[in-house]
Amino acid sequence: MRIDVVGAGLAGLTFALAAERHGLEVELRDERPALGGGAALTLWPRALDRLEGLGLAAVLDELGEPAPTASVRRPDGRVVQNPRPAAVERALSGVPRVFDRGDLQLALAERVRGPIRLDQALLPDADLPGAVVVGADGWRSVVARRLDHRLVERPTGHVAYRGVVHGVVDPREHGIVWGPGMEAGIAPMRGGRTYWFATLLESGASVERLLETVDGWATPLASMIRETPPEQLSCVPVVHRSIPRRWHDDRQVVIGDAAHAMLPSLGQGGGHAIVDAVVLAGLLAGEADPQRAFVGFEAGRRREVEAATRRSARAWDVSHGRGLVGRAGQVAAGLAPPFVATRALRAFAG
Template identity: 30%
Template sequence: MKARIGIVGAGSAGLGLALALVGRGFAPVVFEKRSEKQVIDEGIFLTLAPNGMNALRGFGLAAEALRHGVETRAIVLHNEHGKALGTVDYARHAAQFGAPSVTIRRGALGEILLAAVRAAGVPIHFETPVIAVANFETEVATTTADGVTHSFDVLVGADGLRSNVRSLAMPGLPTPAYNGLLGSGGIVDVPDVPPTNGQMLMTFGRRAFFGYIKDPGGPVYWFNSFPADEQQAQLIDRKAAAGYFEALHRTDPLVNRRIIAAAAPQVSRIYPDYDVPSLPYWSKGRVILIGDAAHAVTPHSGQGASMALEDALVLAACLEAEATPESAFRRFEALRRDRVEAAVQLGRQGGTPKKAQGWLARRIRDLVLPLFVPLGQRGQEHLFAFRADDTPLVRPN
C-alpha cells in the first residue's frame, strides 16, 4: 500500500512534488494557506535555468513553460556608465544542457503546474493553513485552521522561506536572516525600449542594481536590488515609491530610467532578501522540508525554482525506492545537500557586488568583476549540467 502523503505549500516545490508522486502511484493531498488567486498573482518573475527546465521536462511541462516565457540567451553586466564588464553566454544552453534558460512570470509557472496537478486529480485545499503538527512514530497528524485533523504517513513542508511546517515540527532550526538587500520588479509595456535579443541587460548603478529583458513586441521584465535597512521596505510609502525608485536610478543609463519612469508608479511591494543558514537537518520523524523551506536560495543565483523542482523529482523517487520514510529522507538529503549548498553559495557570491557603495568600492568591483565572470559562469554550468529528469533514481522504470 502506498504511503499517505500530505504536502503543505502550492509553490513550485509542492506542486512539482504532487505531480511526481502521482506519476509513481501515490495519492498526495496539498494544503495552501493562500488563495488560488494569490498563488497565480503573487511574485514577479523568475528565470528557470536549464536544470530547472529539464526538471519541468520530467513533468512534461517544459515546452509549456517556454511558450509562456522569454528564452534568455545571455546576461550582460555593465557599470553605471554603461560600460560592459562581462557577458555570461547562455546561447548554447539548449545544445549543451538539453534545455534553454527561460524567464517566466512566477504566476504563469504556478498556473502551468496547478493545471497539471488538477488534471492529475490531486486534491488542493486553498486558504487552509496548517496550524499544528503532531509527529508520531507511525504517522503524522496535521490540524488545519478549520479545525480538521488529517493523518499521513509522511508530511512534506514545501511552504517556502518562512515555513510554518518548519517552525511547528522543527522549532529549534535557524530562522531566515536579512542579508542587506531590498528589491522589486515588474512587467511593464515600454514601447520605446528596444528588444534585447534574448539578453538580460544588467547595470551596477551608483545606488542600485538594475536588470531587464525584452522580446520583440513584448513587455519589459525588470528588477532592481539595492542595499538598505530591512525596515526601509515598510517605510517606503506606496504613493512615494515612484519618486524613490526614480532617485535610486537617476544616474543610470537612459534606457533604465525610461523603464523606471514607466514602471515605478505600479510598484506595489518591495521585497527584503533573506538567507536561511544551512540547516543541520531537513527532516524529523515523518516530516521533511524541501525547496526554500529547507534551503532558501537567494535570487542572485537564479536557482530557487529550479532547485525546488529538482527536489520534487528526487524526493518522489526516494519515497518510492526506500522501505521507510526515514530511510527515504536520509537518501534524499544525501543526494541533495551538497548540490543545493553550492547553489546557495553561488547566490551569495552574486549578491555581494550589488552592495558596493562609494567610488572606491565601485572602482574595485569594475576591475575585479571581469576576472570573476568566467569563474561564475563555470560555477553556473556545473549546476546546469544536472538532469533530474534523466537520472536512474528519478527516471521511472
C-alpha cells in the same frame, strides 16, 4: 500512501505532479487565498529538463521566454562582462527561460489531480492526517521550524523591487546593472512583456527613492518603473535564512526554500526546488519506508544545495560590492576575459 504537501508554490506543485506520476496520493494546502501573482522567475536548463520529464514540454514552450545572455554593465553603460551567447549555452547545456511566476504556478496547478486547499495556513502545533508531510512552504516554513527551532533569519539590509510592464525593450538593454551598493536588471517575457528588478538599501526605501537613484542611468529602467501598474509592483526584504540542521524526522521532510532558502543572485532557488521535488517523489515511490526515502533525499541533495547557497551569497556580495571581497570581485569581473565568466556559470548548471 497519502502525502500532505504544505505549500502550493513551485516546489509543492512540482512534487505533487511527480508523485502522482508514480501513483502516490497527494493533497496540497496553501495559506494564500488564491494562486497566481508574482513577477518573473528564471529557470535554468537542469530544472527545465526535470519539468519536461513530467510531460510539461508544451507548457514550457508556451510560457517560457528564452533568457538573453546576461551582460553586466555600469549605470553609465560601461560593460563589465559580456559573455558570448553560444559559450553560455554550451556551459549550461541549454538556454534558461524566463516565466511569469503566476502563469507557471497556475499551469502546474491545473495538472495536479489531487485537491489543492487554499486559505489553509498550517499552525505550528497542527497535525495533518497523511502518512508523510512535505513542507514546501517557503523560507518562512512552519515545517522547517518544527524540524529546527533555531533557524536564523539575517537581513541583508536590502529590499528587492520587482515589476512587469507591457511592451518590448530593445534587446541591447537586457541584462544586469551594478549600481552603487545595488543591482538591477531587465529581461524579456512572453506576451510582449518585460520584467525588471532592482535592489535598494532597506533604510528609507521607497519607489520615489528608487527612481531618484536610477534616473539618468543608461538604461530604460526609470521609465519602466514609472510605467509599472501598482498591482504589478512588489517590494520584499531580502533575508538570508540559515539551512535547517536536519531536513526530516520520521514523517516530515522539507524541500525548496523551506530546506535551503537562497539569496536571489543568478536565480537559483526555483531550479533547486524543482530538482528537490522530483528527486523526493522518486525516492518515496521506490521505498516502502518513508524514513529511508528521507535519508536518501537529504544525503543526495544537501551538499549540492549548501554549495549553491554559498555561491549565491558570494554572487550577492560581488553584485552589490559588499565588503572588501565584493568590491575586489567587481574589479576582477571587469578585468576577466569572457571565458572566465562562462566557466564560472558551469558551477551553477548542476
